[in-house]
Every structure is written in structure tokens, then in C-alpha cells.
Amino acid sequence: MVVVLQILFICSLSSWQYSNGAKILGIFSLPARSHYSLAEKLMKGFARVGHDITMVAPYPTENLPKNVTWEDIIVEGVVEKHKANMVGLMLKDSHRSAMEKLIIYQHTVLNHVNQTLFSFKVKALLSPTNKFDIVIIAMLYNEAHKYYAHYFECPLIVLGSMGATPFLNNIVSNPSPPSYVQYYLGAEDFSFDNFWHRFSNFFDYIFDFLVDYFYIRPVQNKLLQRAFPGAPPVDEIPTSLVFINSHESFMEPVPLVPNMIPIGGYHVEQPKQLPKDLKQFLDGATNGAIYFSMGSNLNVNQMEKKQIFFNVFGKLKEIRVLCKYADENFSNMSRNVLVKSWMPQNDILAHPNIKLFITHGGQLSTIESVYHAVPILAIPVFGDQFRNAKRAAKLGFGLEIGYNNERFNEETLLNYIEELLANPKYKENAKERSAIFHDRPLKPMENAVFWLEHVLRHKGADHLKVSGIDLPLYKYLMLDVVGSLILLILVFLYSVRLVFEMVMRLFTCSRKKEKEN
CATH class of the missing domain: 1.20.5 (Single alpha-helices involved in coiled-coils or other helix-helix interfaces)
Structure with a gap:
């Protein structure tokens, strides 16, 4: 009862303090749908409690909440280039080392950073008549976008989609000991008892630091100077708070400084009623159902090995399969399979007859599976999906096999599916992870709202910053x-x-x- 009263007091204090709403500028340049979805959900959450939102992004906002103040500023042309480049980039990712991935990723993002900085619509914001109380950016090799907080002389909040990664740790001086914190692009099973694992992990961190310090930051500063001559170096623009899409229920616990706030799972909403055809299909799955999706960036029809999935699904005669596939008229499909080009993933995973989620292992999909206690078969293709997949297997609520793994074939895929459906330990472990996820004093979005308004109330919340931020490198080390x-x-x-x-x-x-x- 005391805890409930405390929560009500906090919420009422926040709403009283900001009853008129703060003006928030969100800069979200990355055109990957999953990253945009995270940003959109966060800003909608802030809009619902009365804040005024201006959102710079490559997509227009859909399904806006009622009675909110919202303005979209669309950065045009980036989505098409992103889609053209991503398929080839993703399908070859498993053959790259962590060092190669780091270089390729930051090169890929530079185009989006550049187009945002030089967008006529975005530059039009920089007017003496405009004022913002806070700037929020999604951070992924785009430090130049910190400039907008400097221009408007307001606090900066950074959103990280993959947990406490090095490029986030660096801006708030968060420690990340390589002895037990695995590098975020590392793909192998990591054990702190294994000397070579720690040696490789240490080397990855050193390489990341050198690339960041001697290449990425200078490039970002050059871009910023071209767009806004006389702008300060990106290192001199302070960050008040970092929101990370992380939680101990689905990620390894790691050190976090006070202004690094985990809000993992804030994008998951209460499930809605399913469309009639999907509801009938799942309600009739008396022997259980499988949901199959490889995410928003990669369509199954672009994968050379797609027929392996379809052949295996056809062998699961007693199990119904929902398959997210771009071609809904694809005829070479078993009768127990329903194909749709788009599906409400969160609502599907909430259905009691869903027994297994076959996924690429993306961060958002992994979180949603944990939220609904659904075991997963992770088939990673790109980026942090390999790390997420390994962790799901380690925590016991799933199995994993890489798409480009030499063992990836019909027999292996069928064996993994049958093991996950037949062995109750995976469901029990999924329930345990879900219980940990839901056992929090505040829901993730409520937590995000509180800390946003904490930064507003305390004019940047300098009291949360550790002194390591002000130390030169030689002193910090x-x-x-x-x-x-x-x-x-x-x-x-x-x-x-x-x-x-x-x-x-x-x-x-x-x-x-x-x-x-």
C-alpha cells in the first residue's frame, strides 16, 4: 500500500509540475523500422502525458494518440537508400569480424546523419523564434546530432536501442570491464573463465575505442562543421541522461552510472483484439501455433534459403504456423500455414495458443517474447541479433542457429522446433524471465516519463553525472x-x-x- 501511494505521489507531482507540457525535439535519423518504432513509441508516451512533440524522422507518424500536440518533420530520401543497401549488408554479416562490422555500420549511418544535418526542413527549425526545453536523439554513430541541444541551450537525452554499448558508455563515462562485459558485436559464447574469450573481448574494446576516438569522432566533427561552422566539438556537448532499451530479464546485468536509465520493454503495449482471420486461425490451433517473422528490415522472400522454412512448416501437420511473408499469394505453402505481409506481432504473441516464436533475434522481438513468456528459436542474421540469440539460449528460454551456419538445414531446423515444442523447460524458463521483466516498481514507460521530467525539473540533472566525464583520457585511465x-x-x-x-x-x-x- 505504501509503494502504491509513493507511485501515485510521484505521478501526481510530475503531472502537476508539467501540466502545461514541455516542448520536446526528437531527432531520429536512422531509417531502420525497428529503430524508428522505438523512437516513435517513446515520443508518443511523452505526448500522452501532455508534452509537445516535434519529431524529426524519415517516416510520418501513424495512429497518433488523441488530444496531443505533435509535429512531424520528415527527412526525405533516406528510406529508399537504406532499403537498397540493407539486404546485401545483412545477409553477409555473420561472416564479418566485430572490427569489420564496426567500420561498416558507422559508414552506413553517415549518410543518414548527413542528410539530417543538411535537410532544409530541419535547418528551418533553427530559428530564434523556436524554443525547446529538451532534445532527444537516438544514438548510433551520429554524435553530430547532439548539436541541436547546444543550439537550443537545453538538456540532451540520448536513446540507445541495444543496451549499454561503448558509444553510449563513452558519453557518460560508464565503466564496461572487458573481463565480464561482452562486446556488443561479439558473436561467440563468452565465458569470463576462458582466457581467449577475455583476450578477444579486450581486443574488441580496444579497437572500438581507437576507431571511436581517432576516426568516428573526427568524422562527426567534420560533418558538424560543414553544416554549422563554429559549432563546438561533439565531445564538449554534454549529455544529461541516457535511456537504454535494456533490462536484466533479457540482458546480462552490467554497471550503470546514475544517469544511464534502463527502460527496456517500454515499447510493448497492452495487446489488442486480433483481426478476425488471425483470431480464427489461432483459436482453432488446438495443438498449438508457431509465429514466424524475420523482422522489419529483412523480408523472407529476399532470403535464398526460404524454402527450408516452408518445407519444415509443411511437416508440422498438427501445428499451425503464422508466417510473415511479403507475397501473400505465394502458392507453395502447406495448408497449416497462414501467410500475411504484415502481422500485429505483439498481439499475436499474447495469444495463448502461440507455443513458439521463430525470429531473427532482434532486440524488440526478444523483449516481446520475454514479455509474453513465449520460447524462441533465434536465427540471427545481422548486428546484435547474434548476441541476443546466444543470450536466449544461455538463459534457457530458446535455442539459436545462425542463418549462415553450415548446420542450418531442414533436419536441424525441424529438430530444434520439435525440441522447443516438446521440452517444457523452455516454457518454464520463459515464464521465469517474464516474471522478472514485470517485477518492477514502475512500468518502463512510467519510468521514462519520471526521468524525463526529473531532468526538466532539475535543469539538466547535473547531480546524476559522474566526475569521470570531466577527466581527460589520461586521467580517466x-x-x-x-x-x-x-x-x-x-x-x-x-x-x-x-x-x-x-x-x-x-x-x-x-x-x-x-x-x-
Whole structure:
């Protein structure tokens, strides 16, 4: 009862403090649908509690809540280029090392950063007549977008879609020990007991730091100077708060500084009524149903091995399968399979007859499976999907096999599906992860609203920032202290050597005199 009263007090305080609403500018340049969906859900949550939203993005906002103040500013031309480049990029990703991925990803994002900075519509915002109380950007190799907070002289909040990644840790001085925190693009099973795993992990972190410090930041500064001559370096633009799409129910617990706030799962809404055809199909699945989707960036019809999935689904005669596939008129499909080009994933996973989710292992899909306690078969293709898939298998609520794995074939896929459906441990583990997910003092969106308004109330919330942000690199890494210790040790050893040599000379002279006498 006391906890309930505290929550009500916090919520009432927030709504009282900002009854007129703050003006929020959101900059979300990445045209990947999943990343945009995260940004859109966050801004809609803030709009529902009375804040005025201006959203810069490559897509127009759909299904706006009633009675909200909202303006879309569309960055045009980026979606088409993104779609043209992504298929080839994604399907070859499993053959790349973490170093190659880092270079390729940041090159891919530069185009979106550039088009946003030079967009006529976005530049029109930078007017003396415009004022914003806070700027929110989705961070993925786009540090130049921090400039908008500098221009409007307001606090900056950063949204991270993949947890506490190095490019987020760097801007708030969050520690990430490579001894037990796996690099976010690492694909192999990580064990802190394995020397070579730790060695490789350490090397990945070092490489990431060098690329970030000596390449990515200088490139971002050059872009920023071209767009806005005289702008400060991106390192000098402070970040008040970082929202990370993370939670211990589906990710490894890691260190977080006070201004790094996990709100993982805020995008999951209460399930709605299914369309009539989907409801009838799932209601009639007395032996259970499987939902199959490879996410929003990669359509199954673009995959060379798609027939493997269809052949396996045809062998599951007693199990119904919902298949997200671009060609709804595709004829080579078993009668137990229903094909749709678009499906309400969250609402489907909430149906009690869904027994398994076959997924690419994206962050949002993994979260939704945990939310609804549905076991997964993860088939990662790109980016952090490999890490998510490994973690699901490690936590026991799924199995994983990479799309480009040499063992990926009909027999393996069928065996994995049958194991997941027959063995109750996966469902029990999924229920346990779901219970952890839901066991929080505030719902994720409520938590996000509280911390947004905390930053507004306290004018940037400098009290949350650790002092490491203000330290130069050599002090943060204690290089001056380590160097001093090494110098002291060398001086001590040199002094010992001099004393030893002096003693030896005295001893030699003494022996020589004894012989002469």
C-alpha cells in the first residue's frame, strides 16, 4: 500500500509540475523500422502525458494518440537508400569480424546523419523564434546530432536501442570491464573463465575505442562543421541522461552510472483484439501455433534459403504456423500455414495458443517474447541479433542457429522446433524471465516519463553525472598514476643497482687491500 501511494505521489507531482507540457525535439535519423518504432513509441508516451512533440524522422507518424500536440518533420530520401543497401549488408554479416562490422555500420549511418544535418526542413527549425526545453536523439554513430541541444541551450537525452554499448558508455563515462562485459558485436559464447574469450573481448574494446576516438569522432566533427561552422566539438556537448532499451530479464546485468536509465520493454503495449482471420486461425490451433517473422528490415522472400522454412512448416501437420511473408499469394505453402505481409506481432504473441516464436533475434522481438513468456528459436542474421540469440539460449528460454551456419538445414531446423515444442523447460524458463521483466516498481514507460521530467525539473540533472566525464583520457585511465608508479619503480631499481655496485666496489677494494697486506 505504501509503494502504491509513493507511485501515485510521484505521478501526481510530475503531472502537476508539467501540466502545461514541455516542448520536446526528437531527432531520429536512422531509417531502420525497428529503430524508428522505438523512437516513435517513446515520443508518443511523452505526448500522452501532455508534452509537445516535434519529431524529426524519415517516416510520418501513424495512429497518433488523441488530444496531443505533435509535429512531424520528415527527412526525405533516406528510406529508399537504406532499403537498397540493407539486404546485401545483412545477409553477409555473420561472416564479418566485430572490427569489420564496426567500420561498416558507422559508414552506413553517415549518410543518414548527413542528410539530417543538411535537410532544409530541419535547418528551418533553427530559428530564434523556436524554443525547446529538451532534445532527444537516438544514438548510433551520429554524435553530430547532439548539436541541436547546444543550439537550443537545453538538456540532451540520448536513446540507445541495444543496451549499454561503448558509444553510449563513452558519453557518460560508464565503466564496461572487458573481463565480464561482452562486446556488443561479439558473436561467440563468452565465458569470463576462458582466457581467449577475455583476450578477444579486450581486443574488441580496444579497437572500438581507437576507431571511436581517432576516426568516428573526427568524422562527426567534420560533418558538424560543414553544416554549422563554429559549432563546438561533439565531445564538449554534454549529455544529461541516457535511456537504454535494456533490462536484466533479457540482458546480462552490467554497471550503470546514475544517469544511464534502463527502460527496456517500454515499447510493448497492452495487446489488442486480433483481426478476425488471425483470431480464427489461432483459436482453432488446438495443438498449438508457431509465429514466424524475420523482422522489419529483412523480408523472407529476399532470403535464398526460404524454402527450408516452408518445407519444415509443411511437416508440422498438427501445428499451425503464422508466417510473415511479403507475397501473400505465394502458392507453395502447406495448408497449416497462414501467410500475411504484415502481422500485429505483439498481439499475436499474447495469444495463448502461440507455443513458439521463430525470429531473427532482434532486440524488440526478444523483449516481446520475454514479455509474453513465449520460447524462441533465434536465427540471427545481422548486428546484435547474434548476441541476443546466444543470450536466449544461455538463459534457457530458446535455442539459436545462425542463418549462415553450415548446420542450418531442414533436419536441424525441424529438430530444434520439435525440441522447443516438446521440452517444457523452455516454457518454464520463459515464464521465469517474464516474471522478472514485470517485477518492477514502475512500468518502463512510467519510468521514462519520471526521468524525463526529473531532468526538466532539475535543469539538466547535473547531480546524476559522474566526475569521470570531466577527466581527460589520461586521467580517466590513470595513465599519470601508472606512469608515476612505473617511474618510481625504475628509480628504485636503479638506486638499488647503484647501491649494489657501490657495495661491490667497496667489497672488491677491501679484498684487494687484504691480499696486498
